[in-house]
Amino acid sequence: xxxxxxxxxxxxxxxxxxxxxxxxxxxxxxxxxxxxxxxxxxxxxxxxxxxxxxxxxxxxxxxxxxxxxxxxxxxxxxxxxxxxxxxxxxxxxxxxxxxxxxxxxxxxxxxxxxxxxxxxxxxxxxxxxxxxxxxxxxxxxxxxxxxxxxxxxxxxxxxxxxxxxxxxxxxxxxxxxxxxxxxxxxxxxxxxxxxxxxxxxxxxxxxxxxxxxxxxxxxxxxxxxxxxxxxxxxxxxxxxxxxxxxxxxxxxxxxxxxxxxxxxxxxxxxxxxxxxxxxxxxxxxxxxxxxxxxxxxxxxxxxxxxxxxxxxxxxxxxxxxxxxxxxxxxxxxxxxxxxxxxxxxxxxxxxxxxxxxxxxxxxxxxxxxxxxxxxxx
Numbered sequence: 153x154x155x156x157x158x159x160x161x162x163x164x165x166x167x168x169x170x171x172x173x174x175x176x177x178x179x180x181x182x183x184x185x186x187x188x189x190x191x192x193x194x195x196x197x198x199x200x201x202x203x204x205x206x207x208x209x210x211x212x213x214x215x216x217x218x219x220x221x222x223x224x225x226x227x228x229x230x231x232x233x234x235x236x237x238x239x240x241x242x243x244x245x246x247x248x249x250x251x252x253x254x255x256x257x258x259x260x261x262x263x264x265x266x267x268x269x270x271x272x273x274x275x276x277x278x279x280x281x282x283x284x285x286x287x288x289x290x291x292x293x294x295x296x297x298x299x300x301x302x303x304x305x306x307x308x309x310x311x312x313x314x315x316x317x318x319x320x321x322x323x324x325x326x327x328x329x330x331x332x333x334x335x336x337x338x339x340x341x342x343x344x345x346x347x348x349x350x351x352x353x354x355x356x357x358x359x360x361x362x363x364x365x366x367x368x369x370x371x372x373x374x375x376x377x378x379x380x381x382x383x384x385x386x387x388x389x390x391x392x393x394x395x396x397x398x399x400x401x402x403x404x405x406x407x408x409x410x411x412x413x414x415x416x417x418x419x420x421x422x423x424x425x426x427x428x429x430x431x432x433x434x435x436x437x438x439x440x441x442x443x444x445x446x447x448x449x450x451x452x453x454x455x456x457x458x459x460x461x462x463x464x465x466x467x468x469x470x471x472x473x474x475x476x477x478x479x480x481x482x483x484x485x486x487x488x489x490x491x492x493x494x495x496x497x498x499x500x501x502x503x504x505x506x507x508x509x510x511x512x513x514x515x516x517x518x519x520x521x522x523x524x525x526x527x528x529x
Contacts (some may be wrong), residue, residue: 181506182414200355218410220484223465231440263448267295270381277387304454311406341416417503425494
């Protein structure tokens, strides 16, 4: 069932990966680990679809792992002097400067402090596939809390908000910029907005959960409405019911529908663990990357109601959800267990992708793999 290569020193990772299938409900997936620039684990197994086994080039939806890719793009723009994260968003996106958002900064968007985790007015089902509709609604939206006074995970809106800033600054979408300035030069198989020609490589994602029914939104408290809309306004926003469709795969939803291989995710973080350059390709200025991984927000999250810790876009390691044992690790988890991160202290870059929804918060499959990596060092 398990294919690929694994350095003998990291046999524990192979064992943990096999245990994911035997005991932890894994359907299909892959894991790749790069240590000090050398690939030491490159494993895959299980089923991509009912008819097709997982292969080394199988792509899959990696959910919020795409937020880390988006954060990298912004760090690159900042390092190149093309964007100032401390500037008001309205400098780049004038329509955003309304409804009490005139002085909201790009940094606040990136660190989930802008108070915009959801759109209040009900959006038509499927509107998440319409970039203009979503960004217009967010530009008009008043913050749910005073920006800068708290943080709450912008589960799905992060990609539209940050992505529109990127588009206004560069004239290109997040997906185009990722392809042209990061993934293409680096040779990393990661995508936001997947060309139809690549859909033959995509694993179907098993996600049977149905969204909660809300008949009377006016009966919800303010907090309940914010949380519900963060995930379910518009219908399909988080991928529920549409995740395996061609329209979903082709669209650009940087928070939610990035696609990649474990190799591709690990290759991006191999560049970041090395200070921004890998294989002779510079993807981000080292100082800009350091700034992007400095803590901006920590403590109780208003949306998730649990501790969270953010840099400017990247998730930072924390005791409740560690990215290994070292204090400088950063990256991003994805719903159900996917994960990309790096640990500058240990020289580790890690990518894990899968197609069976698991626990969103503390996932036993990615934890077993990460623990096995560090036990092998």
